[in-house]
Amino acid sequence: GAGVSQSPSNKVTEKGKDVELRCDPISGHTALYWYRQSLGQGLEFLIYFQGNSAPDKSGLPSDRFSAERTGGSVSTLTIQRTQQEDSAVYLCASSLLTGYEQYFGPGTRLTVT
């Protein structure tokens, strides 16, 4: 079956602009996770959803970052007023339920110029 998909695969944006990153989880997976992979910081947890609610937002780096999930499916990660330090690969993962194996998407490479 189809895996986790993310779009766009690459995004180049100017400093100060807003960006939206999309994640389509595996059908039927109730848990969805966002991570960030950057050269200096490795892989960092950002936020996770169980259904449409986000019990743990502790990893969001600043209030410029927000995420939502609607219909228990697609999720959008929004970064407002992007900064150069936001440049990274943003990874999405989904799992059947929390506590089950997480399956990762290919990521969105964000470059802020």
Added chain:
Amino acid sequence: GDSVTQMEGPVTLSEEACLTINCTYTATGYPSLFWYVQYPGEGLQLLLKATKADDKGSNKGFEATYRKETTSFHLEKGSVQVSDSAVYFCALSDLSRDDKIIFGKGTRLHILP
């Protein structure tokens, strides 16, 4: 907080050489331990896992044993192939608290023919 430390790369070996990538962890609870692999141009994939002390995870000729006494989960393979060239991430998740994965910084492995 919980953390994972793994040996820094890159690691360069000849084909058929023996591989060990060291990983140690710090956790207050009883985490599950994982090795993820990221092949060039691909997303993260779960390579193997162990959920309790003395468990051995294995896949594709790779093995790792959950050692609580040394808080380690070293990745080993007896004879590496060129196709094993990738970045390897050690990780933990404490399912008794939450579901987020905490990753090490990754070790890049190059296998020479």
